[in-house]
Amino acid sequence: MRSAAPTAKRERRAPVDFAGKTYLAPLTTVGNLPFRRVCKEFGVDITCSEMAIANNILQGSQTELALLKRHKSETIFGVQLAGSRADVIGRATEFVSRECSVDFIDFNMGCPIDMAFNNGGGSALLAQPRRIERILRTMRHVADCDITVKFRTGVKNNVNVAHELIPQFEAWGAAMGTLHGRSRQQRYSKSADWEYIGRCRGAAQQMPLFGGGDVLSWEDYWAHLETRQQCDGIMVGRGALIKPWIFREISERRVWDISATERLDILKQFARFGMEHWGTDSQGIANVRRYLLEWQSFLHRYIPAGILEVLPQNINDRPPPFVGRNDLETLMASPLASDWVKLSEMILGPAPDGFAFVPKHKSNSYEG
Ligand SMILES: Cc1cc2nc3c(=O)[nH]c(=O)nc-3n(C[C@H](O)[C@H](O)[C@H](O)COP(=O)(O)O)c2cc1C
DSSP: OOOOOOOOOOOOOOOOOOOOEEEEOOTTTSOOOOHHHHHHHOOEEEEEEEEEEHHHHHEEEEEHHHTOOOTTTOOOEEEEEEEEEEHHHHHHHHHHHHSSSOSEEEEEEEOOOOOHTTTTTTGGGGGHHHHHHHHHHHHHHSSEEEEEEEEOOOTTTOOOHHHHHHHHHHHOOOOOHHHHSSSSTTTTTSSOHHHHHHHHHTTTTTSEEESSSOOSSSHHHHHIIIIIIOOEEEEESSHHHOTTHHHHHHHTTSSSOHHHHHHHHOOOOHHHHHHHHOOHHHHHHHHHHHHHHHHHHTTTTTTOGGSSSSOOOOOOOOOOOOOSHHHHHHHHTTOOOOHHHHHHHHHHHOOOOOOOOOSSSSSGGSSO
């Protein structure tokens, strides 16, 4: 790893003006560079890498280092780091800040999965403010860009701690915070608690507070941001996976009754971006297919606006099976992985013999 000459004092990059911008959530596996490019085409302002484990970066893991790559279309781009030790995170922050093109580095305090939690990382940190303080102060000290934080309401249901932590995050150097309005225990069950996000906004002095959870329509977006003024900006995760054109709907404040052919064109564009990113040899195409299928495990949940009885679609409602306005629309709504493979074949040609696909994320289910 290269390090800057000790005498060379590096300039701090200009702080990011986050407030009011649309923010595509960091999304492990599915929030890859080609997907983020698709969202950029639909007008999202801020993008973030998938979560990268600080320790793996320091060990030079190629897969982890690949996560740090920014596409030139990403105008405001951050890398998200996860870990539990201030020294390790500090060195990874220094590396990212010096060697990568980033506008901010986000620290993950929301990851609910056991592997992170049992190592004291992700949402486990929410119960350890002294440790967070060491980590954030170190990150702030070594980075020449903004440090941001992403967190949940707390570890357990009904024991909210975010409102107490927010003023401290700010004092320890965070330039922006994003609160996913659920506890670790809650995972994706029940709706995100936007009222609590609104209360938390009042706990911040200067730091913009972004909210996140369940936004799948422009109506929800503007209701949280403008009507109820619950936050300074909104991060969209599954909503962008299910319908990446949500960012256009948000800026135009109207529903787009997109046709199945137009949706297929989006998939074709993803495949083009994917081939640029992963390559066009057989391994490259295999990657494009795999990531397209991972994405389809979310995309199939979209219900075309034109056939929905009551708008907008609610992210936590499991829709009854429906027949689309043409065969392609019906195929795109299929919950069967074998149908997703058929879709991939329309774009990438035949899958290898005996190919089968099992999605990685459980959150394509409704409880996740
Ligand atoms: C497939 C998937 C992968 C995710 N990966 C990450 C991640 O790498 N880092 C992170 O902070 N949050 C991650 N999240 C959480 C989202 O960033 C977001 O906070 C959460 O999904 C709530 O927002 P939503 O209801 O708009 O999806 C992930 C969520 C999903 C569904």
